[in-house]
Amino acid sequence: MSDLLPLPLPTGYRSRPATIADVDAIxxxxxxxxxxxxxxxxxxPDGVAADLARPGLDLALDTLLVHDxxxxxxxxxxxxxxxxxDVHPDHQGRGLGGSLLAWVEARAREAGGERIVQTVxxxxxRAVALLRSHGYEPHAIAWFLEIALPVEPVVPEPPAGITVRPFRAGDERAAYQLTEDAFDEWQQRRKSYEExxxxxxxxxxxxxAVSSVAFAGDQMVGAVLxxxxxxxxxGYIERVAVRRDHRNQGIARVLLRHTFRDVHRQGxxxxxxxxxxxTGALSLYERVGMTVRHSSTVFGKALTTR
Known part of the structure; x- marks a missing residue:
């Protein structure tokens, strides 16, 4: 059972944990x-549902909704x-963001966390100022990139010894191993296959149909999911990874071009x-023609700091 204090809210507002039935409202x-x-x-909506279904996330303890x-x-x-x-624009300036932030920190401490991270x-x-005023410091930058596809992109030939094909059933475990190995170089925690x-x-x-994988022999060495x-x-690309010992050969560029072409063919x-x-990958994406649409900052705070 949680020992958190009641959330301070404006008069008439009330809070409760989220449920899967709240996906559309969220x-x-x-x-x-x-x-x-x-x-x-x-x-x-699918992304919201996936977040609520994260392994280890207890909806009753780790989520909170505020209704007017x-x-x-x-x-x-x-x-x-x-x-x-997140606070609805019509309800900003009433202290909801500060109250929810305080709840997040208190819940993370209660769960034994030593550090909390939030991307804004x-x-x-307003949100950036709130985090800074509560002792959060910038940790990293995230960029949302785009490429215009007015004509069908030309796909270069893969490097010698590399074959490229669309993702198909049976590739899941190899893609998991490849992408998590690649992301291990910078992410703080390796995901289980289930997560x-x-x-x-x-x-x-x-x-x-618009996800591509690259092989050296029977070994998957690159993937765009x-x-x-x-x-x-x-079109939207969720994951890009190339195995360490096959980088700097142009594999990622070829895979991205395959996906760009397939996205274009979808209209x-x-x-x-x-x-x-x-990840150090921004320059790669810029070289294939992508540009920054907008950016976010990853803020972190040690939970010993109040």
Whole structure:
């Protein structure tokens, strides 16, 4: 049972944990926040559901929703080593963000965490100021990249000894091993296969037809895994990885070009992805023609600091 104190809220507001039945309401809230910042929504309901189903996340303890007096969702938070906090634009300036942030930190301490991380859009100056005022410090940068595809991209030949084909059933475990090995170089925690699959190949919107894999003999040495996001005319790449001993050969460039071509053939004229400053991959994406649409900063705080 949690020992957290009641959340301080404005008169008439109330809080409760989230449930899977709240996915659509949470999606609408986050989409509204994104439209206010970017002029468009980028979140999808499947991604919200995947977050709530993360292994180790206890909905009753690790999530919180805040509703206004009319019963509309005004804010939400979850914490599971990292955290997310969103407040509806119509309810900002009333202390909800500060209350949810305090709850996130208290819950993380209660769960035995030593550090909390939160990613905030750089354009959300109110949220950036709030985090800084609570002792959070910048840790890394995340960039949302895009490439326009007005004509079908030319796909170069793969390096000698490398074959490229679309992702197919049976590739899941090899793709997991490859991508987690690559991400081990900068991520703080290796995912289990079950958690990784939940966030990628087991999602309803996983798009094997626009996901490409590279092989050296019978060994998978590169992969680009894509999602078919609903309500958008853009392609989206979820994971890019090349095995360490096969880097700097042009494999990633070939795989990306395959995906760009397949996205174009679907009738979409833009392809997007997120990358992180600790991956060192920004220059690769810029070399294949991608540019930064917007950026976010990853803030961290030691939980011994109050």
């Amino acid at each position: 999606h609408r809230l986050v989409a509204t926040c994104e439209r206010a910042l970017y002029g468009r929504a980028e979140v999808d 007096p009319a019963g509309e969702l005004a804010g939400r938070a979850w914490v599971n080593r990292r955290s997310e906090v 859009p750089d354009g959300d100056r 990784w699959a939940l966030l990628t190949v087991e999602r309803d919107i996983f798009a094997p 894509s999602l078919d996001l609903p309500d958008t005319d853009e 979409r004229r833009t392809c997007t992805l997120w990358t992180h400053s600790q």
